[in-house]
Amino acid sequence: MKIIIAIDGFSSCGKSTLAKELAEQLHYTFIDTGAMYRAITLYLIRENVSLKNVEEINEALKNIHLHFETHPETGKSEIYLNDENVSRHIRDMIVADKVSEVAAIKEVRTFAVAQQQKMGKRKGLVMDGRDIGTVVFPDAELKIFMTADPEIRVKRRFQEMYAINPDITLDEVRHNLELRDYIDSNREESPLRRADDARLLDNSEMTREAQLKLALQWVAEAKVANEEKTPA
Ligand SMILES: Nc1ncnc2c1ncn2[C@@H]1O[C@H](COP(=O)(O)OP(=O)(O)O)[C@@H](O)[C@H]1O
Numbered sequence: 236m237k238i239i240i241a242i243d244g245f246s247s248c249g250k251s252t253l254a255k256e257l258a259e260q261l262h263y264t265f266i267d268t269g270a271m272y273r274a275i276t277l278y279l280i281r282e283n284v285s286l287k288n289v290e291e292i293n294e295a296l297k298n299i300h301l302h303f304e305t306h307p308e309t310g311k312s313e314i315y316l317n318d319e320n321v322s323r324h325i326r327d328m329i330v331a332d333k334v335s336e337v338a339a340i341k342e343v344r345t346f347a348v349a350q351q352q353k354m355g356k357r358k359g360l361v362m363d364g365r366d367i368g369t370v371v372f373p374d375a376e377l378k379i380f381m382t383a384d385p386e387i388r389v390k391r392r393f394q395e396m397y398a399i400n401p402d403i404t405l406d407e408v409r410h411n412l413e414l415r416d417y418i419d420s421n422r423e424e425s426p427l428r429r430a431d432d433a434r435l436l437d438n439s440e441m442t443r444e445a446q447l448k449l450a451l452q453w454v455a456e457a458k459v460a461n462e463e464k465t466p467a
């Protein structure tokens with residue numbers, strides 16, 4: 236029996252890493268909803284759309300088509316914005332600097348959430364983001380809320396970005412993470428918060444292997460609980 240796994244949490248704590256590994260192990264589909272908000276942000280930046288003008292935003296959204304493809308060689312899930320692979324561009328600091336402002340806009344969330352919910356029509360899905368367990372799939376069979384010590388998260392993200400851009404500084408990364416966590420947690424529309432029934436995973440001192448093992452145990456428990464609720 237297949238389930239929906241919702242993973243939410245703060246920036247750079249390892250949500251996508253865990254979601255990807257779970258999807259691989261379980262042969263589920265993995266959807267990184269942060270990549271969707273980043274791709275929308277990239278489009279709005281490129282088209283010089285004013286974030287204060289709702290009409291302009293609505294017009295822009297009509298021209299945004301997003302889809303994911305799995306790279307045949309690396310097996311990585313890549314995001315396409317109007318048929319352009321933007322998986323690398325969306326990780327640039329210029330996008331990271333604006334994405335939380337964009338993701339706080341109601342029209343943008345309605346647009347993204349509708350697509351995410353469509354993807355969940357068939358179960359067997361691991362989705363990570365900020366509002367998956369609270370808004371997108373409030374009935375998900377397993378919800379995980381991830382967190383880690385802020386300074387550990389800064390170092391993890393810094394290492395990742397430094398490998399691509401050696402000009403980046405620890406302070407820049409720290410500032411971006413702090414600001415995004417603040418905006419994401421305090422916005423009016425679907426703020427980041429732990430769903431009441433989400434399991435808490437603090438991976439500050441946990442290896443990737445350990446977090447995967449624990450999450451797989453939770454998956455097994457969630458399947459049993461769900462089978463008990465809906466007997467054949
Ligand atoms: N348990 C862990 N221990 C150390 N590093 C981790 C762990 N989990 C993930 N990472 C690393 O932390 C960084 C951020 O992970 P990512 O999955 O992109 O986070 P998020 O999706 O929450 O932003 C990546 O470089 C990833 O390899």
Ligand SMILES: Nc1ccn([C@@H]2O[C@H](COP(=O)(O)OP(=O)(O)O)[C@@H](O)[C@H]2O)c(=O)n1
Pocket residue numbers: 245246247248268269270272273334335336338339363364365366367415416419
């Ligand atoms: N479900 C989601 C996913 C992301 N987001 C927004 O998109 C931004 C980028 O998400 P991300 O998952 O790529 O961010 P990181 O945790 O990887 O840094 C977040 O800071 C949020 O502002 C959101 O609002 N809702």
